[in-house]
Amino acid sequence: xxxxxxxxxxxxxxxxxxxxxxxxxxxxxxxxxxxxxxxxxxxxxxxxxxxxxxxxxxxxxxxxxxxxxxxxxxxxxxxxxxxxxxxxxxxxxxxxxxxxxxxxxxxxxxxxxxxxxxxxxxxxxxxxxxxxxxxxxxxxxxxxxxxxxxxxxxxxxxxxxxxxxxxxxxxxxxxxxxxxxxxxxxxxxxxxxxxxxxxxxxxxxxxxxxxxxxxxxxxxxxxxxxxxxxxxxxxxxxxxxxxxxxxxxxxxxxxxxxxxxxxxxxxxxxxxxxxxxxxxxxxxxxxxxxxxxx
Amino acid sequence: xxxxxxxxxxxxxxxxxxxxxxxxxxxxxxxxxxxxxxxxxxxxxxxxxxxxxxxxxxxxxxxxxxxxxxxxxxxxxxxxxxxxxxxxxxxxxxxxxxxxxxxxxxxxxxxxxxxxxxxxxxxxxxxxxxxxxxxxxxxxxxxxxxxxxxxxxxxxxxxxxxxxxxxxxxxxxxxxxxxxxxxxxxxxxxxxxxxxxxxxxxxxxxxxxxxxxxxxxxxxxxxxxxxxxxxxxxxxxxxxxxxxxxxxxxxxxxxxxxxxxxxxxxxxxxxxxxxxxxxxxxxxxxxxxxxxxxxxxxxxxxxxxxxxxxxxxxxxxxxxxxxxxxxxxxxxxxxxxxxxxxxxxxxxxxxxxxxxxxxxxxxxxxxxxxxxxxxxxxxxxxxxxxxxxxxxxxxxxxxxxxxxxxxxxxxxxxxxxxxxxxxxxxxxxxxxxxxxxxxxxx
Numbered sequence: 001x002x003x004x005x006x007x008x009x010x011x012x013x014x015x016x017x018x019x020x021x022x023x024x025x026x027x028x029x030x031x032x033x034x035x036x037x038x039x040x041x042x043x044x045x046x047x048x049x050x051x052x053x054x055x056x057x058x059x060x061x062x063x064x065x066x067x068x069x070x071x072x073x074x075x076x077x078x079x080x081x082x083x084x085x086x087x088x089x090x091x092x093x094x095x096x097x098x099x100x101x102x103x104x105x106x107x108x109x110x111x112x113x114x115x116x117x118x119x120x121x122x123x124x125x126x127x128x129x130x131x132x133x134x135x136x137x138x139x140x141x142x143x144x145x146x147x148x149x150x151x152x153x154x155x156x157x158x159x160x161x162x163x164x165x166x167x168x169x170x171x172x173x174x175x176x177x178x179x180x181x182x183x184x185x186x187x188x189x190x191x192x193x194x195x196x197x198x199x200x201x202x203x204x205x206x207x208x209x210x211x212x213x214x215x216x217x218x219x220x221x222x223x224x225x226x227x228x229x230x231x232x233x234x235x236x237x238x239x240x241x242x243x244x245x246x247x248x249x250x251x252x253x254x255x256x257x258x259x260x261x262x263x264x265x266x267x268x269x270x271x272x273x274x275x276x277x278x279x280x281x282x283x284x285x286x287x288x289x290x291x292x293x294x
Numbered sequence: 295x296x297x298x299x300x301x302x303x304x305x306x307x308x309x310x311x312x313x314x315x316x317x318x319x320x321x322x323x324x325x326x327x328x329x330x331x332x333x334x335x336x337x338x339x340x341x342x343x344x345x346x347x348x349x350x351x352x353x354x355x356x357x358x359x360x361x362x363x364x365x366x367x368x369x370x371x372x373x374x375x376x377x378x379x380x381x382x383x384x385x386x387x388x389x390x391x392x393x394x395x396x397x398x399x400x401x402x403x404x405x406x407x408x409x410x411x412x413x414x415x416x417x418x419x420x421x422x423x424x425x426x427x428x429x430x431x432x433x434x435x436x437x438x439x440x441x442x443x444x445x446x447x448x449x450x451x452x453x454x455x456x457x458x459x460x461x462x463x464x465x466x467x468x469x470x471x472x473x474x475x476x477x478x479x480x481x482x483x484x485x486x487x488x489x490x491x492x493x494x495x496x497x498x499x500x501x502x503x504x505x506x507x508x509x510x511x512x513x514x515x516x517x518x519x520x521x522x523x524x525x526x527x528x529x530x531x532x533x534x535x536x537x538x539x540x541x542x543x544x545x546x547x548x549x550x551x552x553x554x555x556x557x558x559x560x561x562x563x564x565x566x567x568x569x570x571x572x573x574x575x576x577x578x579x580x581x582x583x584x585x586x587x588x589x590x591x592x593x594x595x596x597x598x599x600x601x602x603x604x605x606x607x608x609x610x611x612x613x614x615x616x617x618x619x620x621x622x623x624x625x626x627x628x629x630x631x632x633x634x635x636x637x638x639x640x641x642x643x644x645x646x647x648x649x650x651x652x653x654x655x656x657x658x659x660x661x662x663x664x665x666x667x668x669x670x671x672x673x674x675x676x677x678x679x680x681x682x683x684x685x686x687x688x689x690x691x692x693x694x695x696x697x698x699x700x701x702x703x704x705x706x707x708x709x710x711x712x713x714x715x716x717x718x719x720x721x722x723x724x725x726x727x728x729x730x731x732x733x734x735x736x
């Protein structure tokens with residue numbers, strides 16, 4: 001096939017057209033990122049009177065700090081739990097809706113609503129539901145013999161933030177899974193059904209592998225979501241507690257920098273986070289482009 | 295010709311009018327504060343009254359959120375050259391502000407430069423002591439100071455067969471009274487508390503005359519080291535764990551303890567320790583029962599010393615015009631007058647921070663009409679403050695407070711004994727103090 005290429009003789013115009021985007025990227029991404037990197041090599045008092053260049057001292061201090069290592073571990077547990085729970089439930093809901101003949105659009109609309117809720121509001125909602133003093137769920141759990149207390153019990157606190165964060169993300173995953181499911185030709189499943197494969201067999205051998213590009217994409221998106229977009233949820237529910245058991249990396253950046261006024265360490269932590277995002281983006285582009293499975 | 299003359303004089307008149315209004319426009323003074331709700335309204339009223347009382351200056355109060363948020367905002371603003379004239383900083387931020395010598399215009403200096411009469415002796419010693427440097431100079435303007443007291447439910451006391459006019463004096467009585475209340479079914483739990491860090495650790499130590507940091511609890515310099523791991527705090531935290539297991543004590547959460555007030559208001563817990571400035575809230579939420587106010591309990595084998603303050607002071611930031619600082623000084627004189635202070639004290643439950651305002655409140659018969667309102671001031675002035683009960687001054691103290699909460703939670707959840715938790719608290723806190731020392735050393 002022959003392609004026709006249009007050549008624009010003007011050499012300046014393309015840069016001119018790109019300029020707005022470049023300016024925005026420069027001001028809002030490269031400049032702050034550069035400042036964070038510079039700041040991460042400094043030790044400074046809160047007001048900025050005394051600045052000492054300390055090379056990598058902020059970084060080495062971080063990796064010697066058991067709280068930072070704990071925060072890494074907490075972030076890992078949290079992101080894996082949120083990704084697994086929200087992907088699992090979203091897939092279940094999507095499969096159910098996919099089988100519906102009537103009213104599918106109604107369900108879809110309802111299931112999408114939580115996505116429109118701001119993280120802080122979601123946090124407050126779940127905080128109310130699980131509040132040990134006034135919440136309805138601890139009241140019921142006490143009847144069932146479980147003493148819920150996320151203010152003291154690390155596991156309870158982790159469950160609370162995982163549930164709140166997953167709840168919000170299910171909608172997003174659901175809509176992608178539903179679209180993915182609907183793009184799988186019905187004939188494949190019919191053929192398998194005629195060959196005698198039951199619904200579970202059909203799901204695991206046909207539907208799931210064919211969904212894998214969607215699943216992989218969502219996995220990366222969910223991990224990024226759990227690591228970065230859940231600040232509001234943590235802030236509104238546990239504030240990283242009890243005893244740092246829900247102090248994820250993003251929250252620690254805020255707590256150390258804005259509450260503790262330790263700007264050097266906070267900057268070093270955000271540079272590390274930036275590295276993680278770059279890595280995740282790389283993985284995403286490299287493998288999703290190649291398409292998983294088939 | 296005539297019209298031209300007229301025009302010229304008109305222009306001149308307009309120009310004159312312009313300059314004269316500029317000359318009469320009041321100099322604006324920005325005041326960043328952290329008082330929300332009722333307290334915020336009261337604070338706004340003070341500013342409005344001041345603005346009405348004279349025409350040279352106009353104080354503009356701006357609410358900036360919580361105490362830590364206000365402090366962070368002020369620091370960020372200072373770095374950007376957009377700082378307010380006055381900022382309200384809570385007591386745990388004192389170490390940070392004092393170390394920032396180039397950012398702060400010390401109040402004693404400000405008053406001297408502006409020629410305003412200013413006598414530090416007019417203030418309560420326990421308040422002044424907290425905010426003076428080692429030479430005895432006052433660095434910030436005391437504004438809202440409080441101290442923790444014990445609130446108790448008289449109605450529940452009566453139901454449990456206790457004398458509603460005899461609150462528990464000692465921790466031993468706290469335990470036995472609580473048991474009696476719970477056994478009689480008058481309430482589900484004995485007591486709860488706000489601010490585990492401030493009430494059950496710092497004030498507990500001062501009240502029992504125990505040191506919590508070397509170099510006079512940090513007043514002596516940046517080289518201070520924490521000594522929270524004293525036998526008293528260890529015993530007390532262990533007791534709180536024991537009492538929690540027995541249902542006598544219920545934990546109200548970290549920081550200020552947001553879950554504590556509802557436990558007391560709903561009559562689930564019969565007693566509640568919190569700031570004297572919680573008084574307005576307690577009275578507003580205790581419509582179904584009678585409330586009594588008492589001093590903090592102490593262990594029977596120790597004579598109580600005096601409690602320490604919390605709350606905030608007003609710091610003046612550098613980098614403004616002299617004329618504006620004159621206004622700040624004038625406003626501070628107004629603010630510390632007996633009438634304004636007495637009004638603020640009576641309306642909020644904060645301490646009357648000058649002797650004159652305390653005497654004025656007495657003269658007005660406020661304490662006769664409001665029994666219990668003077669418990670806080672009696673408690674804070676019970677004895678001449680010692681090196682252990684003057685207060686505390688540590689850098690990075692906002693974070694250390696968080697560590698106190700975290701370690702206390704570990705004790706309550708049974709993950710650590712109180713000795714181990716306090717040992718870890720001291721270790722983690724000292725690391726922050728050394729970091730602060732390195733960042734602020736000259």
